[in-house]
Amino acid sequence: MPKQLTKELQQMQVEVEKAAKGYGLDFFRACYEVLDYDEMCMVASYGGFPVRYPHWKWGMEYDRLSKTHEYGVSRIYEMVINNDPCYAYLMESNTAVDQKLVMCHVTAHNDFFKNNLAFRHTNRRMIDDAANHATRIRRYMDWYGVEAVESFVDAVLSIENCIDPHADFIERHSKDIIDEEDERFFGEEKVERLPSSREYMERYVNPDDYIEYQKKKLKAKKEQQKHFPVQPERDILRFLMAHAPLLRWQRDVMDIIWEEAQYFAPQGMTKIMNEGWASYWHSKLMTEKMMEPSEVIDFADRHSGVVAMQQGQINPYRLGIELFKNIEERWNMGRFGPEWERCTLMAEKRVWDKKLGLGRDKIFQVRKIYTDLTFIDEFFTHDFCKQHGYFAYGYDKKKQEYIIESREFEKVKQKLLASLTNAGQPIMSVVDANYENRSELLLEHEHDDKDLDMQYSKETLKNVAKIWTRPAHILTRVEERTCMLSFDGTQFKEKIIDRAEK
């Protein structure tokens, strides 16, 4: 059972939050719970939630976490959930310095959840809702059988990442759908005419060829609307939920999984920023306010563990904190804007300091309006890349190992951005739900230099077909050739198509 905070920890929380507020951090009320390692592993396997719907994957994750913990491979220091109030967990066995560090770290995460725009539409009552989801799915299991519900959940979970993370911010579909009723009333007159106030001007404002052009456009649009979906639909999960022939409980299960996936999406989109922000603030709060002289060594040890560099992979903690520090420094010294960009004299640049002191304001603004992709795009500069020794690597087929491909800024940045696009997941969309006029489902993979993992794709396609209850296909590119992977309910077929336009 979660234990009450000790007096010392309560005191610590008050002090940390006071210091954080002093710097201008703005966060939800935080509830800390102290857990032993086994409970911590359980909560972590549930993605931080005390209760999730029943599924074996949590058991698997728990198995892995508790084993890696027991063998001392890794340990979990903290967990924090985006919720109002914000829940965070402390490991019982942590030392006092650890707890202090974790509280500083968590407070900054909390601030980030509350203020970053990507989180604006997330459900802040997710702890309650996750528990409700559990109840609902448990009830379905009682009614329809564990096997039936579980295998359906398995199928839906395999397209869990096929959602549209920006759905809350964008209206993807234009509303002006041509209504057949309308057409009968207005006939051809519905073509859009430019406004003209005088009748005699009409001929000149809307000449015949313009009307003709508009008619063509209208026709094309109508033609397109015969397609279903009208535009490619990125949110495959939701599309299937709306259009697959499902039972009511199945639809509800999909809704639950969609909602939870939607809730977690911003965390995937702001990993670098979120961890960078938290690391920046734990280091700031600890070194400037919270730390006792006796704790310096322990703090330095933990902090260096957090931002440790490992060749061949990005440590989001490190990249994030370095970028935030870099931004703060640049805006403090005025090293931005056209004037700075235009300056080509190295000597001048080296001593450039306008003493603007805008750094703090800037990083607060950055934490509000950026996500990883835009963050890197805007602030991962040439100088930064060189200074911190980033490189791009790739797989060498001859040597059968990963090698450093380039240290050129453009290439590094391009790779970095590519790995952040769609949170590193391939972009798939439904392009035709009536493929071959046989109500088969056609998915298209937006190929960007990287092939899909075929084994995984096959299994996923199987699950998609299971939900859709009709054959399903994926259009993708494999080794430079357009390829159609099909599953008809019993077997797979791969077909190479070299379409004319590609």
Next chain:
Amino acid sequence: MSLRNNQDHSRFKDIIRGRIKRNLKEYIKNGEFISKQGNEKLSIPLPRIDLPHFKYGENQGGGVGQGDGKEGDPISGKPQEGEAGAGKAGGAPGEHAVETEVSLDELADMLGEELELPRIEPKGNNRLSNRRMRYSGIHHVGPDSLRHFKHSFKNALKRQISMGQYDPKNPIVIPIRDDLRYRSFKPVVNPESNAVILYMMDVSGSMGEEQKEIVRIEAFWIDTWLRRHYDGIESRYIIHDAIAKEVDRETFFHTRESGGTMISSAYKLGADIIEKEYPHDDWNIYLFHFSDGDNWSVDDTRLCVGILKSRILDRVNQFSYGQVESPYGSGQFIKDLDEHLKEHEKIALSEIKDKEGIYDSIKDFLSQGR
């Protein structure tokens, strides 16, 4: 203390068990487990269990790293797939296999389920059963010495409260006859049965290392299965070429002899041991004989059949003969046995082609449940 995720965890374990069962054949023919016993944990590599999803293939695209090195240098350590997980960086290693631990007993049970082996009903359980009384029940009647105070008191209290006779200010509880409860016993029968397995192996020149490996693995799994059913099991080992001798386990599995083959010598020795030491009324006796089926002469084979008929078959639970295919042997012996003893219900014959065949052969031997 139990965690809330017990259900999820045990569901996951079920899935793992399912996977192990599916690949059981692979694990059975693996000789590594032979040194294990009963409750010892075996670690079994399993392909990673995962929910499929659309993802990029391996070795596609690469990524960005940080640190020293020139262009073209290999980077140390395989990069991990970026997994957006909770906690600190560095989750699961890039390996696609997980090690799972199961005990040998569990594995034996899975083997039983998978091969649909019947549970063995030990004979002689009437004679040697051990009856004991266990005071595990509650009754309405009984001697005062067995009165269960807590139960009686609770009942009295319940009755008084429901009848409105209980006064919290003056908490006196007076039990009446109906309230009293007594401990009662249930007889528990602990069948005590004895079993002995007699392994006989042909170690003549024609039995090579590979053949012996097969025998070793098969004997191990049979041993494991039978040990699941009998508590105190004895194993005896006999090796033979032209003459037979009893040896210890170590020698049985590792010896290399050469010479001719007189199977009758082993059967004679086996029959002697049984007659002398294991009266068949009290003992469940299993005989396993492994050979490449190349007996010295037709006469000797006839002698074998004679010994089996007169001295062995009516005393044992089962006589099993496994013939390992060998490049040198003629493999005649199994045909002879089949011809002469086909009708006999206590005989089980099996041909083992190679390691793959172990699985089916175990089924041949143990599917009768004797």
